[in-house]
Amino acid sequence: MPELVFFSGTMDCGKSTLALQIEHNRSARGLQGMIFTRDDRAGEGKLSSRLGLVTDAVEVEDDQDVYAYVVDHLSRGGRADYVIADEAQFLAPEQIDQLARVVDDLGIDVFAFGITTDFRSKLFPGSQRLVELADRVEVLQVEALCWCGARATHNARTIGGHMVVEGAQVVVGDVDQSEDIGYEVLCRRHHRRRTTAASARAGVLSPDVLPVDAVSRT
Ligand SMILES: Nc1ncnc2c1ncn2[C@@H]1O[C@H](COP(=O)(O)OP(=O)(O)O)[C@@H](O)[C@H]1O
Numbered sequence: 159m160p161e162l163v164f165f166s167g168t169m170d171c172g173k174s175t176l177a178l179q180i181e182h183n184r185s186a187r188g189l190q191g192m193i194f195t196r197d198d199r200a201g202e203g204k205l206s207s208r209l210g211l212v213t214d215a216v217e218v219e220d221d222q223d224v225y226a227y228v229v230d231h232l233s234r235g236g237r238a239d240y241v242i243a244d245e246a247q248f249l250a251p252e253q254i255d256q257l258a259r260v261v262d263d264l265g266i267d268v269f270a271f272g273i274t275t276d277f278r279s280k281l282f283p284g285s286q287r288l289v290e291l292a293d294r295v296e297v298l299q300v301e302a303l304c305w306c307g308a309r310a311t312h313n314a315r316t317i318g319g320h321m322v323v324e325g326a327q328v329v330v331g332d333v334d335q336s337e338d339i340g341y342e343v344l345c346r347r348h349h350r351r352r353t354t355a356a357s358a359r360a361g362v363l364s365p366d367v368l369p370v371d372a373v374s375r376t
């Protein structure tokens with residue numbers, strides 16, 4: 159049975175790498191995939207991994223009907239044995255429904271990759287729809303780590319290394335503290351306390367370092 163699979167995790171946990179491996183393994187066996195992406199850091203029409211691999215992809219536009227795009231490709235004699243959609247959190251909920259239709263009406267596997275929640279730990283609309291519709295949600299095996307060593311489960315947006323909670327939901331960027339605006343993956347405890355690696359180093363007061371009395375009053 160064809161499936162809609164959502165591979166989800168934090169930033170920097172290997173989603174794009176896995177997407178490229180799936181593409182490599184299938185194309186090595188003569189299958190032809192259709193690859194969608196949106197707002198990859200490497201630029202328009204690219205699917206890239208931090209390991210340095212990159213491939214061409216179809217850049218999904220606002221209001222684009224991805225189901226119609228696949229049908230049009232097939233009707234022109236093209237092949238699509240499977241579909242990959244990276245940065246799927248940036249797709250509109252309607253486009254996720256269209257991917258589900260690719261599975262159900264065309265019998266094609268769709269592998270979607272994306273982060274589930276934004277820097278405020280709120281679901282992206284596209285990811286919410288994927289959780290609602292996917293046959294399977296897969297959490298990646300290689301865990302990204304918080305600075306404290308715990309499994310990273312949340313994405314923080316940082317300015318100058320310090321976590322911010324105001325701003326637009328979509329700001330394309332990397333897990334890079336040298337940039338003005340960057341991202342850092344954290345465990346839930348440190349995301350809740352807004353303690354990034356830089357603020358921990360700077361000894362910024364957080365409930366982690368407050369006296370027990372003070373913690374019980376907060
Ligand atoms: N220099 C490196 N050596 C080994 N692995 C690396 C290196 N740089 C990045 N990685 C691996 O690549 C992962 C990020 O892969 P990527 O596919 O770009 O992530 P995602 O798409 O989830 O943001 C890191 O978690 C790490 O496992």
Ligand SMILES: Cc1cn([C@H]2C[C@H](O)[C@@H](COP(=O)(O)O)O2)c(=O)[nH]c1=O
Pocket residue numbers: 168169170173174197199272273275276277278313314315327328329330331332341
């Ligand atoms: C948390 C968060 C992330 N983004 C952006 C930043 C990156 O461009 C992508 C995630 O890419 P990755 O391959 O998973 O690292 O999403 C955003 O726009 N808003 C956010 O809140």
